[in-house]
Amino acid sequence: MRNQISSLSRALTLLDVFGAGDGELTLTELADRAGMPKSTAHRLVTDLVRWRALERTPSGLRLGMRLFELGHLVPSPRKLRDVALPHLEDLYVTTRNTVNLAVRDGLDVVYVEKFVAPTAPVPHTRTGGRLPMHCTALGKAILAFSPASLLEEVVAAGLRRMTPKTIQDPAVLRAELVTIRSHRVAYDVEESRIGLHCVGAPLFGRRGEVVAAVSVTGLQSRSTARHFAPAVLTASLALSRQLGWSGGAQPDRWANR
Template sequence: MLRALRRSGRLIVTYATCSSTVNRTSSDMRAGTSVGVTDPAVRHLIVRLATGVSFDTPWQHASDRARLRSVMRTTQSSLLRALHLLDAFRPGVDELTLGDLARHTGVPKTTAHRMVADLVEWGALERTPTGLRLGMRLFELGHLVPAQRGLRDLALPYLEDLYETTHQTVNLAVRHGNEIVYVEKLVSRGRLVPHSRTGGRLPLHCTALGKAILAFSPPHVVDEVIAAGLRPITSKSITDAARLLSDLAAIRERRVAFDVEESRLGMFCAASPLVNAKRVPVGALSITGMDSMSTARRFAPAVLTAALSLSRRLDA
């Protein structure tokens, strides 16, 4: 939808998509570049609209509307490209140069330079002596995600008790698409678990946490995971659909899932789902970093007890 009006002597053009609404004032549009305009004809059109069109009646020319819709599409793609710049950062990659960002995302370097300047101003990126890193503004926003914050706050006492009881690394994770996202991790001093981190992701079918969630998820969720392809992380990862379905059936029986070197060779894990009163899995708890299956089985009752206790609190 395209709409324009004047407020207090200022022209405001609004163009809305299904996901966002963007307002531009006449001062923005006189320059044209604020909405990503490179077409001289469209730039001229915006300047003309910003200075001389009566907005009490609908626009007269279909070509005007078509050109402004083109501007809208350009603006939306610019936003997505800026987000792709942020997505170039990966675990273990804390800093990137402008050239790295352009190369990883395919965004032209001149365009990336302009977007980076905006992202730095907003706080999504920070400059360092040698490049760029993610900014504190993203950290602050991440901790405002309602589901993550509420579940983490509720689960933290149980995680701490589990850690004190076992002295092993303990995790809280939720499902996002076909992956788990680690919401909290309390790390054991005895053995590092380097392949997971708070905010990190791993495939559902390759982790005890993910399988615990999958086992209590609707059938269509399991079907989607299988249809996407069971790509392995290690040589022990489950890649056969029948084997995964059999494992999930066993997990539903005992309410505990095991990672038998499926996410990292040499490491074993036990996890249990967090299921609310409607039988919907909202996440899972795990104990990880053990070096044998016998140790994972020994700690399974502890993680099961913690998960059952926390599950009862979900609807309290």
């Protein structure tokens, strides 16, 4: 049993080495990234191909359709995405900028859905991709209304620098979260990528817990990004109510934190 678990863990490691820009990888690249002998990688790849988690190409290997199929069966993000789609589409029509929906996974945000504006692409994110919470409007919107222990975890892990404008001082981040709790809107001012500005707002669930965030991203100036704040906030409130949130004082519960 222990050997079976070990094999499963190593097989999952092979899948995990694929990055956002990796359409396909060679067996040697997989083995090197996973830190395992090529012979071991070859054996595991054979099993993964048979299970359709990987597919062979003329020049290497790529992630298989079985993973895509299973990913769409994950209940919470899928339900959230289904409920959110009309609101995201309306927000896209209103702003004509890229619209994002994301949930928290560990200390990152994972993008569940995107409406990409051809005139304002966001090349460093994709559906299924992830970014640190502290440098994105989505992440800060979630972090502001999460238990204080999560912020401590984020700070303890280190505020990784994505651009010269990324917040790296915990005191600055804490102060910004206070402002976000007051206005219910968060901003990313070239903190995740130079040239991009983003405005986001949290989504609340039935018990008043923060469950996700929605945002608008574009190549516009900071002042233009702020111009989109009312539309983003309106979408977040409407979607939160559809998710079962009754409103009330929940977003103010952290005001004195």
